[in-house]
Amino acid sequence: MSRIAYVNGSYVPTADAFVHINDRGFQFADGVYEGITVRRKQMIDLEPHLDRLWRSMRELKMDAPMARGPMRIVLRELIRRNRISDGFLYLQVTRGEAVRDHAFPEFSIPSFVATCRRLNLAGVRARATGGIAVSTQPDIRWGRCDVKSTSLLPNILAKQAAREAGGFEAVLVDNDGYVTEGSSTNMWIVTHNGVLKTRSTEDNILAGITRARVKSIAKKLQIQVEEESFSVNEALSAQEMFLTSSTSCAMPIVELDGQKIGDGTPGPVAKRLVEAYFDFMDD
Numbered sequence: 001m002s003r004i005a006y007v008n009g010s011y012v013p014t015a016d017a018f019v020h021i022n023d024r025g026f027q028f029a030d031g032v033y034e035g036i037t038v039r040r041k042q043m044i045d046l047e048p049h050l051d052r053l054w055r056s057m058r059e060l061k062m063d064a065p066m067a068r069g070p071m072r073i074v075l076r077e078l079i080r081r082n083r084i085s086d087g088f089l090y091l092q093v094t095r096g097e098a099v100r101d102h103a104f105p106e107f108s109i110p111s112f113v114a115t116c117r118r119l120n121l122a123g124v125r126a127r128a129t130g131g132i133a134v135s136t137q138p139d140i141r142w143g144r145c146d147v148k149s150t151s152l153l154p155n156i157l158a159k160q161a162a163r164e165a166g167g168f169e170a171v172l173v174d175n176d177g178y179v180t181e182g183s184s185t186n187m188w189i190v191t192h193n194g195v196l197k198t199r200s201t202e203d204n205i206l207a208g209i210t211r212a213r214v215k216s217i218a219k220k221l222q223i224q225v226e227e228e229s230f231s232v233n234e235a236l237s238a239q240e241m242f243l244t245s246s247t248s249c250a251m252p253i254v255e256l257d258g259q260k261i262g263d264g265t266p267g268p269v270a271k272r273l274v275e276a277y278f279d280f281m282d283d
């Protein structure tokens with residue numbers, strides 16, 4: 001069965017899904033996106049994802065391609081047409097097609113594409129059992145990382161460098177030696193007092209939807225959360241480390257730049273949060 005994409009008003013086989021070469025998404029990465037996990041045909045945290053998408057569009061003075069109601073319908077239909085049970089929905093809005101000029105066009109119709117593919121969540125859970133290795137990379141991104149923009153060149157270069165260093169994810173580090181976030185994830189540590197630390201969303205990072213969810217799960221479990229930056233050295237001497245994102249859920253980190261975190265196996269707090277996050281998805 002060929003996969004079906006949604007492209008500017010039509011559901012089409014992926015092989016026939018095209019956008020114009022003058023689309024500003026293609027020309028300038030003048031676009032925003034969301035990635036939503038689908039668990040047993042249900043979209044996880046759909047409304048916070050739509051809130052963030054609308055915020056990103058507002059921040060870039062971009063018009064919405066449609067209202068939220070119809071967008072929900074398109075996304076549900078895409079899951080149905082692709083017969084997805086566990087999957088990953090990708091949606092992207094760009095400023096649309098216009099003659100190439102850096103300044104905003106006087107008139108353009110926003111472009112909206114969405115795809116849905118299978119995501120092996122059992123595999124994600126299995127990976128969480130062993131934990132992952134990560135490597136630090138300098139954070140060379142811009143000053144508006146709160147916007148979920150498709151301009152991801154620094155992120156993909158960091159991820160690739162991490163992969164070449166044998167890591168699963170890049171831990172981005174600012175000029176002062178503090179961890180900002182991952183190339184496509186949010187970073188957390190567990191201190192020796194059992195407190196969770198993760199950088200504040202006021203501090204030029206993306207407000208991860210999984211981050212917010214894990215924060216509220218932690219509160220329910222009476223685990224203290226401090227939204228405060230931590231340095232690479234703090235991470236190296238932390239009790240535990242983990243990351244969060246829609247596709248990785250909560251994922252224990254057992255090695256940073258070749259050095260063990262804790263005893264080099266997923267710690268009890270991270271393991272509890274992985275369980276609790278899957279329970280939340282299955283609720």
Ligand code: PMP
Nearest residue numbers: 184185186206208209210245246
């Ligand atoms: N930070 C960055 C830079 C990201 O790209 C992502 C995922 N898109 C995240 C964090 C995690 O966000 P979420 O939990 O909403 O997937």
